[in-house]
Amino acid sequence: MLSKLVCKRVLNHGLRLTTRAASASTQQVAVNRKPEVKYQKLFINNEFVDSLSGASFDVINPATGGVIAQVADGSEKDVDRAVKAAKNAFRLGSEWRRMDPADRGALLYKLADLIERDRAYIAALETYNNGKPFKDSYNIDIPHCIAVLRYYAGWPDKINGKVLPVGGDFFSYTRREPVGVVGQIIPWNFPMILLCWKIGPSVVTGCTTVVKLDEHTPLTGLYTAKLIQEAGFPPGVINILAGDGPNCGGSIVKHPDVQKIAFTGSTHVGKIIGAEAAKLVKRTTLELGGKSPNIVFADCDLDNAVEMSHFALFFNQGQCCCAGSRTFVEEKIYDEFVQRSIERTKRRKIGDPYDESTEQGPQISQEQMDKILDLIDSGKKSGAKLVAGGRREGDKGFFVQPTLFADVKDDHQIAREEIFGPVMQILKFKSIDEVIERANDTEYGLAASIFTKDLDKAIVVSNGIRAGSVWVNTYDNFDPAA
Template identity: 50%
Template sequence: MPGVTVETAATTGVAALKAAAGGNPLLANLPNKLWIGGQWVDALSGRTFPVLDPRSGEEVFRVAEADKEDVELAVAAARKAFDEGEWPRMSGKQRGKVLTRIADLIEKYADELAAIESLDNGKPLVMSKIADIPLSADHFRYYAGWADKLHGKTIPCDNVFGKFFAYTLHEPIGVVGQIIPWNFPLLMLAWKVAPALATGNCIVLKPAEQTPLNALRFAQIAEEAGVPAGTINVVPGYGPTAGAAICKHPQVDKLAFTGSTEVGRIVMREAAERIVPVTLELGGKSPLIVDKNVDVDKAVEDCHFALFFNHGQCCAAGSRTYVHESIYDEFCEKAAARAAKRVVGDPFQEGTEQGPQIDEDQLRKILAYIDIGQREGATMLCGGKQKGTAGYFVEPTVFRDVTDTMKIAQEEIFGPVQCILKYSSTEEVIARANACEYGLASGIISNDVNFINSVSRGLKAGTVWVNCYNVYESAVPFGGYKTSGIGRDKGEYALENYTVTKAVYQSLESNQCWI
């Protein structure tokens, strides 16, 4: 399928998208079936579900809806590929070459993938092009480098029973069930799939029902790159059906989930029931602490980016902005002015900073939190409403006079709503920042190295950004404390999620005598 230009994607209308089979360049050749055992197949039930354009709420595509029976087939295909197939038996160098080809193909089809991502998710095309797609390619290339470096250890072993040689093997865990969210569809796929493939596992992947398109396109890319049949299986569907079937399946050896803490608890219960390992990257309510000795204008811009990036639909969003009392009023005034200037509109139009939210449910949730914030006594400085009548657009919203006990300061809104709180001292702000069930990410804006050192060590969070925010590097681990999750994505740390350690003892004495 040839790459689609940005210009073509930008002029693609809803009516043309509905007529994809009639030659639309973006969706005409995109598969709408399940990818199981190296074949495109319909759901056994024959059911499909709609993919909606968040700009309008109108249906633009339909995709096969996987259910329990389809998951059974996908797991069987992955099981056969793992137990009998070539992927786990390839050398690390061979697997690394395939992962490199995947990275190359993502770059080759970058314009097309970016357009699909923005159509499916609603994020500005420019962000898909400069962030989501290149970061996804980089992730596969990074783990391609790890594929032949999964070394065990030799361990001295000389005890009362004699002389032995001992060593460890790091082996793939088996069939991995992976469930990914809708806010960064291709990138979250890369975070899960790349380390699992590098370590020799086989995969059953369920993309979010809101954003299945690039997962299906990725299956084509994986096949083109030489991933053997059955190694990756993609089963779009709904959480309570397809997702639950993956979690409950007795032949799935490991579960990996990114999404809400509420659903993460369900996944963890299923993992506990079967006693299989689980990694969870869940919700956040991340504190961003602004010291008194800063350039206020720059701090305002940094905090704006920390919260409004990806429409606020980011688990690590700096959604509790703590500002020192000496600059609080100035900061609030300028933060509201910056948010009011934020350009909200069609993600395919040049200059758009914020597209629509993902769907109507998310739109209603955000508007409900805005109403709660006002009723609880926070002062709304700008925004607060749905923008327009078509699609799922929300005005950038800023609250001041927010207190720690308010729902908007404790619960994850997952939208373009900035909550600004006032603080007085270092000790106070550390304690308040940690007084939350989440611990995913955090940020510090300061020119005082002592303040930076004290706060960065005091915060209970998996990531601390200092004088920056939303920086993601493939080699750097990402994950949370407390209810923000278990385990780490990215970096060397993620390899531990997909391997098991085997210890081997070997006698060094031919006349070994056992008691």
Template identity: 45%
Template sequence: MSAFLSKRHGMFINGDWTDSSADETIAVIDPATEEVIATVQAGGEAEVDRAVRAARAAFDNGPWPNMAPIDRMMIMLRLADVIEAAADEIAFLETIDNGMPMWLSTGAAAKAVLHLRHFAGICGRLGGQVHNVTQPDIHAYSIKEPVGVVGAITPWNFPFVMAVAKMAQALAAGCTVVLKPSEITPLSALRLGELIQQAGFPDGVVNIIVGYGRDAGKALVEHLLVDKISFTGSTATGKWIVQAAAGNLKRVTLELGGKSPTIVFPDADVERAVPGAAMAVFANSGQVCVAGSRLFIHRKIFDKMVDGISAFAANLKVGSGLDADSQIGPLVSRDQLDRVSGFIESGINEGAHVVHGGKRVGDAGYFVQPTVVAETHGDMRIIKEEIFGPVVAAIPFDDDDLDQIAARANDTNYGLAAYIWSSDASKIHKLARKLRAGLIQVNGGTALDPALPFGGFKESGWGREYGAEGVEAYMETKSVAIQL
């Protein structure tokens, strides 16, 4: 991979690589060593305009939207094959760029292939329906058509799989794409551009611009030739996108922050609930939008669960993602290390008790211990705000009133996910209906499956990704009525 890292990385526009018109570059830093591992050019408004116009031409005049669904499917499957063949190098890039352990980045690369193959299979199943209207002698039907040019803005926590998943849904719908990955973790998106070339996509169907949010991201959201923005990231940025998209009323899908509750009942299988609840917040160093960072535990098993999770955290190997034994890697950046450390310090100052962890690990790299805190209250920042780090707050509850439990779990501005641990099927189904969250995982149930709609309530976002709903979010519905 040294040849790839030493390349002069530019922009992928209209099927070819091109330099930025600006002199600004971005230093890519390995969060495990704090060393610069690559330098990429920073695109701005000019590069975004070129990319959007290429995508516009590919949509308005190119073959992709009008291609037979099976032909779109075959190209997407070809891309899945070339990604699968390059999975080891993609995982390596993710690990040195984001910091995640190799076991996680390898799984993420495989998940990207799964997304592509799943959504490729949807290409031929998209369509409208015949409608029985209220008037006689009218033949009426609806058509599903691609929305047009999509600006896809992806985060740094799972760079490759998030980029591929957004792109796959838009491509299945027949849209063209301008992808703007996070400037913090751009390497796997640039490698994706090379693989798109290898797979034989028509020019302009996918374009990739690396740049800062203040420049490239802003230009993409505000561009009047973009028909839809699909964004995953912070709630604050999502709110700005809603306002900026008003210029041409472009469609918007937002997957934003979370402060997800994990609820553990006394009838739970504690042996499974301990590692399950722990990794719901410690995986990827807690840099997960659905992290179960508020841990509600029935008082009957509170001490047992807290002791178990603390012991589990103590046994997690924190280290470089390239170390095969590492289970927890570094945080992605110095800013993120300072942010997470600040939250822990704030919790302590407000009276929280650190049961385990809370410290930085080593002098080099952005490592922090998996942290368990207790003795919190609802007004603490550590309870109210998204930390995006490996920090979980354990909170006891006494009653079995599901309305009261749900009220405490729902006491947040967010509503992305929730976790339930119980062996009582009736209780599970009743509580799942009461929780204000887009994804309810029960006893370790799956998350972010390409077949399952995913998205948030409240300030966790707008719309749904994945599943048939995810693809339809990239389409418009047209009605046709014919007098017979």
């Protein structure tokens, strides 16, 4: 398993210091609490078009439960014409295939500049549609999108092959070639970030794409389609559809002219996509769910560990696949850590996502809120100790109180299932070997974190944990280059 380790400098160990994006004040930004929804059609071959069926679906504001737009519903026939446009753009001799690599990078730079220009509007639209606090949309999500696109913009002319020594009067060489049409399926928790994570590598390598936005959060993706058009991408290079998973997404996965699938979403759906793609021997990249262990040792900086563990779980309303959702705390500091975490959880401000002081907005939907409340009820019945929250907040929108369980056991449902909500679970451990074994006792392996001042311990534990990313003394520390 290929994994990465991201460390925050502790004491004088001299590790590279990286920090998560700061939540700077947005008081100087003109915030539009009801941004105009400008684009509601499908984006195919550089044009906004209606669905061939004429069908549309409602887009809901999760903070109110009200309808904010109706968006064209992509069908199998719409997928087919989008794939045809992408295939045509990829044909040998096309403008895209003949474009210099540096010029592909210039297009990404231009797109990043346009997103930066419209940062306030896009952030407001993201909050309107997704419910996350505006200060997070403005200070974290959109700047990360810009950084990601600018990072990938530098790569197109640096993708190379090798010359291989062979016998006789011959030589052999390899070259890296674009796979062709890529189907990209985006989830609802980070609509803009994951759109940029997907299209950046695709453009860099010279592929063409058909993107399927989640039906809960299509608005910023469709606005970005307009910026793609403005940036000057050739027709058919990036096509953006909105629609549900089984019909629109399923049609992309099954289409014979789509050579690769990149999906971010639930493990359940990922398994379905993997099975379908295998029937056609398609390449797949599946970034799925998690139940990530967050391990706090007694020799940590306790103030930092409490705050970062809180952030690890509650950021983005707990709707992160890599959320630190199993917090293992060494018994020597367990009681103090729990008490400090209770106090921090009770201080967490939940409410209007456009309010500067708000830390937590609504969950994405009624369905997701009900699932979270059901799992909270399961936690209560299992014997875990509910020490904060545990209920719906208000009767308007899809708000769930920041919730904290202590004395959680490994076999409790809340410790094994991905909740994808603001529900923190704290478990006690005694030794390094024990916590490594328990951390690995899961079907997931997405991420993990360790809090300690002992670098040797951090390396030993990170090597023992089966996780793709391991953070040390920090969490959710993302950099485009890592």
